[in-house]
Amino acid sequence: MFLQVINYASNTSAGAVCIDPDCSWVEHWVHRAGPRKEIYYEPEEVKAAIVTCGGLCPGLNDVIRQIVFTLEIYGVKNIVGIQFGYRGFFEKGLKEMPLSRDVVENINLAGGSFLGVSRGGAKTSEIVDSIQARRIDMLFVIGGNGSHAGANAIHEECRKRKLKVSVVAVPKTIDNDILFMDKTFGFDTAVEEAQRAINSAYIEARSAYHGVGLVKLMGRSTGFIAMHASLSSGQIDVCLIPEVSFTLDGEHGVLSHLEHLLETKGFCVVCVAEGAGQDLLQKSNATDASGNVILSDFGVHMQQKIKKHFKDIGVLADVKYIDPTYMVRACRANASDAILCTVLGQNAVHGAFAGFSGITSGICNTHYAFLPITEVITTPKHVNPNSRMWHRCLTSTGQPDFH
Amino acid sequence: MFLQVINYASNTSAGAVCIDPDCSWVEHWVHRAGPRKEIYYEPEEVKAAIVTCGGLCPGLNDVIRQIVFTLEIYGVKNIVGIQFGYRGFFEKGLKEMPLSRDVVENINLAGGSFLGVSRGGAKTSEIVDSIQARRIDMLFVIGGNGSHAGANAIHEECRKRKLKVSVVAVPKTIDNDILFMDKTFGFDTAVEEAQRAINSAYIEARSAYHGVGLVKLMGRSTGFIAMHASLSSGQIDVCLIPEVSFTLDGEHGVLSHLEHLLETKGFCVVCVAEGAGQDLLQKSNATDASGNVILSDFGVHMQQKIKKHFKDIGVLADVKYIDPTYMVRACRANASDAILCTVLGQNAVHGAFAGFSGITSGICNTHYAFLPITEVITTPKHVNPNSRMWHRCLTSTGQPDFH
Amino acid sequence: MFLQVINYASNTSAGAVCIDPDCSWVEHWVHRAGPRKEIYYEPEEVKAAIVTCGGLCPGLNDVIRQIVFTLEIYGVKNIVGIQFGYRGFFEKGLKEMPLSRDVVENINLAGGSFLGVSRGGAKTSEIVDSIQARRIDMLFVIGGNGSHAGANAIHEECRKRKLKVSVVAVPKTIDNDILFMDKTFGFDTAVEEAQRAINSAYIEARSAYHGVGLVKLMGRSTGFIAMHASLSSGQIDVCLIPEVSFTLDGEHGVLSHLEHLLETKGFCVVCVAEGAGQDLLQKSNATDASGNVILSDFGVHMQQKIKKHFKDIGVLADVKYIDPTYMVRACRANASDAILCTVLGQNAVHGAFAGFSGITSGICNTHYAFLPITEVITTPKHVNPNSRMWHRCLTSTGQPDFH
């Protein structure tokens, strides 16, 4: 068997490599995803492992299921799940789960991760020790930015040890904030579910005297979910996202606009991304187990500011705060995400069998592609405040510039 | 036209009366609901008003819609909605909303109250002044315990002023805590939606390493929603309700049981009614606009206690807290509640046309009935800790006695 | 161990018996369901089997799951599922499925039957041969009228052979047509889902010029689903059920009324139970595998009649026909049915452990009870055309008497 394509090894802009030391060099670092004519592994001898890292995201089970199905189509017999993220590589008592079509057939009907997730993990060297001990040939990592960095470190360490292990990632970020990707799985479902929360806030606000509905949505550093859910619901008066700064107080502040809305239409609905307005909050230096800085909760802050403001000016305001985060994350994938997960899962397996490592499977500019992990994790993707989509959102909400 | 039935006036156990001073006495204070052969009003001359009070509850729009439909079948032309609860009687700028089949045809397809709700209100005398000025003959009050008390006070004041006004209530309490009633509208829908939150908590807990899912459900003084949602989901390990006391700490406390669950099954899901464990919280004397004592939030308290406990004992626990309250309240009614609302709304109109006042429309022991308001508001209905249903819940959760 | 209650044996009105030949006589043939102080079996020695028969019904998996859970709580180790109804007792290649908490934990999240269903079966003697060969002590039969008759025949044959086998049934009929029962599991869910189909028909009819929406719902001999779904949707103009005869043609016929509706409101929505208007159809003598007479399809007939009628009178009518049967049957149970299934499943196990056989587990007049199978299968329950519920339905649809 031959490796048919690429050695990313000498491509300085990318850490992804072909695991075959003899393979030839190719300039392009983005490759069209899909099956290859020649494959690098003998399927019958392959041991493949799947691991899911970070927080929940709709579609995790769809990706797991499709990777298993596709591996079986190639002829792989030895497929295992690593439990609870990278933790499954070192935590005693966490056993490999044998996976097959029978086991995963219907896991996509429920949300969550069949394998379990967790944040953080051990040192890379320990994980690679474990990979070596378990004789894993292919490792599929479904996770976010941090887990991608981890996957790349594992890939580099395997290379250093001259282990022929394909490390292939699938980006999992409900926030849709992965560079180069048109969209990531789970995002569409998240917007759909977020819209349900917005509709509840709208119903509560509209049914109340001087009702103010406030919904906090996911988005640590990006406002994609908030922007899309605001647009799709058509029920939002103010949408606040991390990429666009704003003032709360003052003549042109958000609170003054809310006053105006209560006066004129009698109620209003506000949608905030969790990472919005961080400049208005006290900084914290704490981090979570994945190493992400723990953000102050802008949703709760906003709720308190609104209540205080209307109390101070002596105007009644009936504030209802909804944080649907876990109900959104724990959903099963909708049809559109199910298709995306199916294709990403199939392609991840094609990539591994083609002999790639250090790559991730995504959709770029309507085409499914393999990208080097190092490229996609340089920085998160952001909402462009000058984009048409943000302007459409502003048109839909009718909100002014808050400065 | 004659009044066909009853004068509750001399029945000391009940404030409900027939508004015809000449009508004869009847002993029974509960009457089978439904249309009567003779009606007390000339439909063409009637002005009927509908008001919705308190918090949201699935089915409000179904009841409003059915009252309007049934009034029109009787021949009533003048039907109005009072906006935002009793507040609509005195707040300037809140106009009567003319109601008809065309206006309300599809309001049941959305949650909330088409008329708006609010808590609290003015003095009874001011409301009755307003009723008199507006020449209202029938007032339909859809609200909870407090609003029922208000409706009864209005009824008494009308009698005192010798106004022939039928005040008929429909009990609206998502908590299902109205005395004598088999169930109140919105409860079934609330349990259905609450189950969605529980399923999210289950998915989150099960997918996490040492996951603890915690769901707070409605129920200020009663655990009906928590108990039923725990039973129907089949995914709850511990259900805590106001009617059953428990300790958190100690060998037989809840926290010790959670430790046991994390050890044995690796995760657990806890459901608490908002009014549970009030003896464990610091008392507050604050009240809301409806006069209800503001409870300390046991859900948040529980979340903090669990986190602290596992931190103290050095065991990892990944706690996910879900408070779906507004998403549950803002739902539209499910089919079962839609039927209940239809019948209650029809009966409320039948009751008013029969000349009753000071009554409420409910379902008791599988029969639809009119009851005197004074009777149903004496005390809320509670979960009986010795009932079979609570025992079934305990069987389902497998939880021990926490003492 | 002693049998604690009853010997139905000498009760001529009921075939149910206690399987202990020494037990004493009790008059009452309906017993309050629930756990007993003394149990008839040694749980460790029991082999329990579960079988689901007939067509699908929401909640089958909930009942299976709860029977398994409750058997395990009693201490039973040997629980098996019989595949595809009674067929599983004799068809080669159909193996017993070992059941336990782990296996059934999440089966309630999907519709259908985890064990498979089928109609019809073998001779009773062959089934009992199989029960004997498999050494089954408890047989739980979840099925409709026909399967109940089968269960009773099995029970009688076991008695004849002096086998100590408890045969306990749980009534499964989506049509809600079991005598004495307040409601059967799956019915509530069916009404909820049927309402979705009605709403589609309403949307189609209302959006079309002279639109006629026609929905056929389940109900071979009873109109419960059609009546309840019509009431809960509030969108039906004409509801036709088997219990109430009607004419299609003529001045007072249904078709003439539809003309009137198209003229006055521009569209209309009709709901028919599958067994309605059988006197208007050509008789067939064919039967299905369960022995039920195959009904001519009134929904299709009605569709053709409406099209022909409006063509004949030269009036445009845009007829949209919806038959949601399989989409309704294949649903998972809603919350209300999930609770019902939980209790029925628990009680079935209590009944078997109490030593009963030939009984079925139901809810009568708000109380959970055991009833002799022979009693409940004498005749199906029907909608009473003089009942308040049917009158409420007529009020809601506004339909006249079609004669």
Next chain:
Amino acid sequence: MFLQVINYASNTSAGAVCIDPDCSWVEHWVHRAGPRKEIYYEPEEVKAAIVTCGGLCPGLNDVIRQIVFTLEIYGVKNIVGIQFGYRGFFEKGLKEMPLSRDVVENINLAGGSFLGVSRGGAKTSEIVDSIQARRIDMLFVIGGNGSHAGANAIHEECRKRKLKVSVVAVPKTIDNDILFMDKTFGFDTAVEEAQRAINSAYIEARSAYHGVGLVKLMGRSTGFIAMHASLSSGQIDVCLIPEVSFTLDGEHGVLSHLEHLLETKGFCVVCVAEGAGQDLLQKSNATDASGNVILSDFGVHMQQKIKKHFKDIGVLADVKYIDPTYMVRACRANASDAILCTVLGQNAVHGAFAGFSGITSGICNTHYAFLPITEVITTPKHVNPNSRMWHRCLTSTGQPDFH
């Protein structure tokens, strides 16, 4: 006011024109959609009309709503809805519906068309007479291929009469078969809902002994819905679409494959597009009111073929046939379609104000664009049998080549 862009008039490849006779020529016939710096109309003087034609499609109300909102933002006061498609232009008794934000605020919460739809219509000249008499300046046509042709004819006739009327279309085809368009609104929702029907068929088939689930989905000449729903569900064994021919009988026919599936996995699920296998059916020459050839119903044909085949070979097969067409069409738009509708509706108004006529508003290669109607209606878009997506579908179903 000036026209800012284009005169399509001399562009022979396209019938779209600028309605200003003096405007300058531009080569490109596809234009980026969006607001223009200069607008052609005085908003206060504009009378705008909206009409929806053909069958229902999720999102119609979203588009109507957004056109009204955007017109109001421009300052248009006179907005009307034409009832029941082109029929509203000539049918007596169908009045213009005045539209405004208040009227359309929540129409997107229900499916269907708030304005009503119908097929076919009058002569173009009569419609333009009516447009002239009503003094309509902008006509927004939401419809499929036939209605686009109609819109273009209206546009040409207006030009001939030198009426300054902007005729702007929005493509409405649930089948996703419009040339050049990435996707059309409603398609995503249709796939989501179709998947529900597939899941029901799967549950029915899997729960039955030798169950065969058969689902017919929309797609007169294209298989997009069938292909996407098969992929997203992951539960389909055979997917048949119009673009790929197949044989039913013979060694390599579909029926033989179904036999194989029943033998090996015990059940199977088949998804067919309504227009599949037309070469296997008897041709009809009948057309519907829109002029579409009425297809023979392949779903029903397939059902009969399967039943007959298994009867002939003496193998039991329990066939369940589901046709969810109307339940899919009558849905409200999901979040993803709601965003698409919002942008298409906004752009249609921008296009009209820019002075375009004879154009349609779509999304091409991820960019929103205006296209000449004449171009998009030349032929329907088809599934490419050599595309990756169809191959992914084949991988997912595992079906062979049926020849």
